Amino acid sequence: MARRGARTPLLLWLSLLLLLRPSGTQQSGAELDCASVAVGAPVVPMGSAITASCTVRRERCRGLEDGRPRISWLLDSEPMAGKQHHGTGGTEVSELSVPQLNRTQTKLWCCVEWNGTKQRVGVAEVRAGYPPGKPSNLSCLLDLGDYGLTCRWQQGTDGHLPTNVTLKCTIRSRAPAVTGCTPRKGHNQCTVPRRLLQLYRPMELWVTATNALGTAESERLRIDPMDVAKLDPPTLQSIHSVPPQTDCIILSWTMSPRNAHMELRCELRYRTPEDPSWAVVTGIAGHAGTVQHCGFLFGMLYHFQMRCRRDSARGYWSEWSVGRNHTTHEKAPTGKLDAWWSTRPAAGRMEVQLRWKAPRRQEANGRVLGYRVVLGPRRRGREPQTVCNTTDTQCDFTVPARMWKVYLSAYNAAGESAETEVILLERKGQPLAGLWAVPRGERSLWVHWEAAPVPAVAYVLEWQQVSSEPGHCSTCWQLEHNGTATAALIQDSIEPFQRYDISVYPLYKDAVGTPAHIAAYSKQKAPSHAPKLHLKSIGKSQAELSWEPVAVELQNGFITHYTVFWANSTTEVSNAVVNSSLSSFTIQDLKPSTLYKVHIMASTAGGSTNGTSLTLVTTVLDDIEIQFLFLTLVLVFVLLIVLLICFQKNGRVKQQFWPSVPDPANSSLGTWVPAEQEPLQAPGVKEPGLVTISTVTVLDKAAGKQAPTWGKEFPAELPALPQPYVRQHGPSTPQANAGLGAEPVQYVQVVGGSSLGPQHVAPCLYLRSSSTQPLLSDPSPEPYENLWFRRAAPSCARGSLEEPLLDFPLLRGLRVNGAEELHDFQPC
Numbered sequence: 001m002a003r004r005g006a007r008t009p010l011l012l013w014l015s016l017l018l019l020l021r022p023s024g025t026q027q028s029g030a031e032l033d034c035a036s037v038a039v040g041a042p043v044v045p046m047g048s049a050i051t052a053s054c055t056v057r058r059e060r061c062r063g064l065e066d067g068r069p070r071i072s073w074l075l076d077s078e079p080m081a082g083k084q085h086h087g088t089g090g091t092e093v094s095e096l097s098v099p100q101l102n103r104t105q106t107k108l109w110c111c112v113e114w115n116g117t118k119q120r121v122g123v124a125e126v127r128a129g130y131p132p133g134k135p136s137n138l139s140c141l142l143d144l145g146d147y148g149l150t151c152r153w154q155q156g157t158d159g160h161l162p163t164n165v166t167l168k169c170t171i172r173s174r175a176p177a178v179t180g181c182t183p184r185k186g187h188n189q190c191t192v193p194r195r196l197l198q199l200y201r202p203m204e205l206w207v208t209a210t211n212a213l214g215t216a217e218s219e220r221l222r223i224d225p226m227d228v229a230k231l232d233p234p235t236l237q238s239i240h241s242v243p244p245q246t247d248c249i250i251l252s253w254t255m256s257p258r259n260a261h262m263e264l265r266c267e268l269r270y271r272t273p274e275d276p277s278w279a280v281v282t283g284i285a286g287h288a289g290t291v292q293h294c295g296f297l298f299g300m301l302y303h304f305q306m307r308c309r310r311d312s313a314r315g316y317w318s319e320w321s322v323g324r325n326h327t328t329h330e331k332a333p334t335g336k337l338d339a340w341w342s343t344r345p346a347a348g349r350m351e352v353q354l355r356w357k358a359p360r361r362q363e364a365n366g367r368v369l370g371y372r373v374v375l376g377p378r379r380r381g382r383e384p385q386t387v388c389n390t391t392d393t394q395c396d397f398t399v400p401a402r403m404w405k406v407y408l409s410a411y412n413a414a415g416e417s418a419e420t421e422v423i424l425l426e427r428k429g430q431p432l433a434g435l436w437a438v439p440r441g442e443r444s445l446w447v448h449w450e451a452a453p454v455p456a457v458a459y460v461l462e463w464q465q466v467s468s469e470p471g472h473c474s475t476c477w478q479l480e481h482n483g484t485a486t487a488a489l490i491q492d493s494i495e496p497f498q499r500y501d502i503s504v505y506p507l508y509k510d511a512v513g514t515p516a517h518i519a520a521y522s523k524q525k526a527p528s529h530a531p532k533l534h535l536k537s538i539g540k541s542q543a544e545l546s547w548e549p550v551a552v553e554l555q556n557g558f559i560t561h562y563t564v565f566w567a568n569s570t571t572e573v574s575n576a577v578v579n580s581s582l583s584s585f586t587i588q589d590l591k592p593s594t595l596y597k598v599h600i601m602a603s604t605a606g607g608s609t610n611g612t613s614l615t616l617v618t619t620v621l622d623d624i625e626i627q628f629l630f631l632t633l634v635l636v637f638v639l640l641i642v643l644l645i646c647f648q649k650n651g652r653v654k655q656q657f658w659p660s661v662p663d664p665a666n667s668s669l670g671t672w673v674p675a676e677q678e679p680l681q682a683p684g685v686k687e688p689g690l691v692t693i694s695t696v697t698v699l700d701k702a703a704g705k706q707a708p709t710w711g712k713e714f715p716a717e718l719p720a721l722p723q724p725y726v727r728q729h730g731p732s733t734p735q736a737n738a739g740l741g742a743e744p745v746q747y748v749q750v751v752g753g754s755s756l757g758p759q760h761v762a763p764c765l766y767l768r769s770s771s772t773q774p775l776l777s778d779p780s781p782e783p784y785e786n787l788w789f790r791r792a793a794p795s796c797a798r799g800s801l802e803e804p805l806l807d808f809p810l811l812r813g814l815r816v817n818g819a820e821e822l823h824d825f826q827p828c
Contacts, residue, residue: 034061035121037110043161043212046128049099054082054110054122056092061112061121068092072118074109101128104160131214133157135165135207138221140192141316142229144258149197149225151180152189153207153218161211169205171198180205197225228315232256234266234286234306239326245414248294249326253306255286262286266308267317268293272300272361286311299330299366299412330366332415333359337371337408338479339422340460350401352424355394355477359410359417366412374407375399377419427505429513430454435504437520444491445522449504452513456483456506463490466499466519466552483507496523497556524557526607531562533600533614536584540592540619546584550602557604566598593620 040051056069071094073080082096094110110122133156140151151167167190169180181190197203203225207218234253242248255264264286269278284291286308296302305320338357343350354373358364370391376384384407388395399406407419434450447461459480480488494500500520506513531547538544545564559580566587567573578585590596599613621629 034058035110035112037108037122037124039108039124039126042125043127043129044101045213046104046130046160047100047102048128049097050101050126051098052096052108052124052126054094054096055087056094056110056112056121058090058092070113072111072113074111074120076103076106101126104128127161127212129160129211129213130157132159132161132163132209132211132216134216135209135218138205138207138218140205140221140223140225140228142225144229144231147194147197147199147225149180149192149228150189151192151205151207151221155188156209156216159211159213161213163209163211165207165209167192167205167207169196169203171201171203199226200224223315227310227313229310229313230316231259231262231264231308231310231318233318233321234308236304236306236321236324239304239324241329242292243329245298245329245331246294247296247298247328248292249296249328250290250292251304251306252290253321254289255308259286259308263311264308265311266306268304268306269320270302270304272297272302296328297361297365298328299364299414300361301325301327330412330414333363333365333368333410333412333417335359335363335417336420337410337417339408339420340462340477340479341422341424343424343426345401346398348401349398350403350424351396351398352406353394353396354388354406354408354422356408356420357479358393363417364410364412366414368410369412371395371408371410372416373397374409374419375403376405377407377421425507425510425512427512427514429506429508429511431514432504432506432516435502435516435518437502437518439520439522440489440491442496442523443494444489445494445500445502445520446487446489447502447504447518447520448487449516451484451486452506452508454506454508456513457509458483458507459485459488460505460507460512461488461490462503462505462515463494463500465493465495466501468551468553494522497521497525499552499555499558519558521557524604524606527556527559527602527604527609528554530602530609530611531600532611533598535614535616538616538618539623540621541590542586542588543590543596543598543616543618544584544586545598545600545614547600549583555602555604557606560603560605563601563603563608564598565601566596568594568596590618592618594618 035054035056037052037054044050054071054073056071058069061069069092071082071084071092073082073094073096075098080096080098082094084092084094087093096108105125105127108124108126109120111118112121135153135156137154138151140149142149166182167180168177169192170177178196180192180196183190201224202222204220204222206220209216234255237252237254239249239251242250251268266284266286268281268284268291271278281293303323303325305323307318307320309315309317337359339354340356341352341354343352356371358368370389371393372386373388373395374384374386378384387397387399387406404424406422406424408422409419410417430453432449432452435447437445437447440446460477461480462477464476476493478488478490478492498521502518502520503515505515527550529550531550534546536544536546550559561580562578563575564578564585564587565573565575568591576585587598595615595617597613597615600611601608602611
């Protein structure tokens with residue numbers, strides 16, 4: 001608090017200094033009182049010129065006593081220049097003229113400039129506008145509660161100026177006008193009190209609007225206040241039907257006591273709950289108290305209301321009375337019922353499905369309690385067989401095969417209608433030549449057809465909402481009784497954005513025609529959903545897509561076409577239009593190993609809907625290339641496996657291609673020595689026994705004088721060969737040879753060669769084979785005797801090859817093939 005008290009003198013001093021210091025545009029004329037501003041007119045019409053003058057008294061302006069001030073103007077904040085001159089009494093006067101003022105309200109500031117500063121010393125306000133607009137639509141209403149006359153009107157155009165509005169009235173045309181009432185600001189109604197009114201006598205009333213630029217009056221209203229009185233509504237007392245069964249009612253009412261002395265004219269209105277509009281009965285005398293009116297439907301609920309006004313008046317009706325309900329009495333239904341049927345033979349009888357329409361309100365005559373179907377007409381003393389008695393509007397039953405007629409009737413609490421004969425005709429007639437349907441509105445369809453080639457008696461129209469789960473609509477049909485008609489309006493159970501399958505049957509005199517069908521929509525829009533794409537197959541340059549059709553409930557119209565869009569990462573967008581009957585599409589000319597986004601759009605006559613996107617990536621190779629590459633890889637793999645097996649099984653493979661021949665020197669026969677040895681005999685002395693030779697290979701000697709080679713070059717001097725021998729027990733007979741069939745027998749290769757000259761005899765050489773294949777098998781080959789070994793062998797030296805031959809007795813029976821060609825080879 002101490003600090004705040006200390007700051008207060010400082011703030012006061014600062015404020016005083018600011019007030020005393022001259023400023024550029026501060027208003028100080030009120031404080032200085034050294035100038036006055038006068039304008040030609042404070043209110044002027046919009047767009048007119050204005051004049052103003054500013055008189056400055058120097059003796060009253062501090063600091064201007066000895067100098068001449070310079071006077072300037074501001075129009076709101078816009079600088080203006082005036083004409084300055086000396087005035088009387090030491091004053092300075094400046095006059096300003098504005099040629100055109102286009103502002104509804106403005107301020108003119110007079111400013112004095114000295115010591116380089118400008119100060120406002122006077123101001124004047126100027127308004128511009130238009131004369132008031134003429135009021136219109138004056139109307140008045142007399143309230144019988146307080147007998148005040150309330151009048152309403154419509155204001156004229158705004159003049160942008162303060163305006164005074166007054167309702168004036170006079171009893172006589174030449175009598176002076178009096179102010180009836182003045183409305184509150186912003187309102188356009190007021191009430192004239194009862195003391196200024198004269199009831200049952202004409203009066204004149206009008207509205208005046210006044211502002212600074214003029215006055216405007218409305219048209220004068222000449223009325224009797226009682227003619228515009230709003231009466232109290234009547235009160236309905238009772239409503240009852242007139243017996244016997246007629247379509248008339250009697251209604252009674254009472255009037256308000258304040259209206260009882262008046263001549264009144266009343267109106268009665270009524271309607272059923274289903275009717276959107278009222279039926280009005282006019283010209284009812286108000287003092288009568290009762291009225292009778294006819295033309296009502298039997299057994300129908302009605303709602304009644306009544307209102308009144310003065311008979312001679314042209315003013316206002318009273319409000320409608322409180323409503324009252326009444327149900328007229330019933331009587332038996334009248335008229336015939338519209339029926340439609342379908343038949344099917346079954347085990348000597350006929351199954352019938354019969355459908356019919358409920359009677360119209362004019363024919364029902366009350367609430368229908370049920371329907372009856374019988375097999376014959378009712379006669380006195382005879383009651384036909386009833387096959388159906390139901391409250392529904394359809395019935396399934398069986399009749400004898402030759403029964404082609406049934407009789408249908410409706411009944412209520414008052415009785416039963418006349419029978420409607422239904423002839424069950426067969427559906428074998430000629431169909432219509434053409435059929436089409438067009439919308440009439442969101443809930444109705446016009447069905448048109450070409451006239452049948454044979455004159456028809458009537459037409460039956462059937463329609464069914466198409467859905468994935470078909471149902472049955474018992475009321476979705478109607479009978480067109482005019483046989484010459486070519487169009488009909490259907491509007492029962494029709495909804496927008498739903499597909500309907502419509503069938504039209506021509507009814508002939510003796511048959512029912514084959515139906516014609518058409519599908520239609522009353523209104524179409526974009527599908528609720530688009531199909532979902534599935535990738536069927538994909539390659540490096542194409543992709544096959546498929547989709548399932550949209551459910552009928554979600555199509556909202558006929559699908560006209562599909563549009564497939566695809567785009568890669570570089571935003572190259574392409575599209576293709578696909579027929580609505582197709583459910584697959586192949587995209588061509590795609591880039592290999594590229595990512596694409598694909599979506600489909602379904603279109604109807606009412607719009608289009610996009611589906612969700614499908615992402616796919618094309619392959620690097622096609623299927624054929626992939627198969628070829630796969631087969632190549634498989635072959636390479638198999639080859640590698642075979643080579644691996646060959647390396648792992650080297651011995652077995654070598655055995656198959658290069659079988660090993662056993663060395664007879666290492667066999668058991670080579671080490672076997674009999675207990676009793678016979679003396680060796682020369683080949684020429686001892687006759688060789690019969691032996692069987694399995695294989696003998698003779699290698700030709702090399703050409704020329706060079707030593708022979710067999711795969712390798714042998715050294716000039718052959719190493720000493722082992723000299724095993726074989727002894728046989730007993731004679732060499734076929735039986736003995738057969739006994740040796742199980743033992744392995746060695747192969748022998750005999751090679752002959754000649755020396756380089758005739759000086760010495762060519763050596764004889766034998767080679768052992770490593771084969772383990774037996775030479776003798778069962779059965780043994782036929783024995784033979786080779787006489788070639790009986791000859792002398794003078795060319796073989798005893799000491800060189802004779803002893804090896806004695807070691808192998810089997811060689812003693814050899815027959816050398818091609819010996820005639822071996823010139824230098826001699827048997828050992």
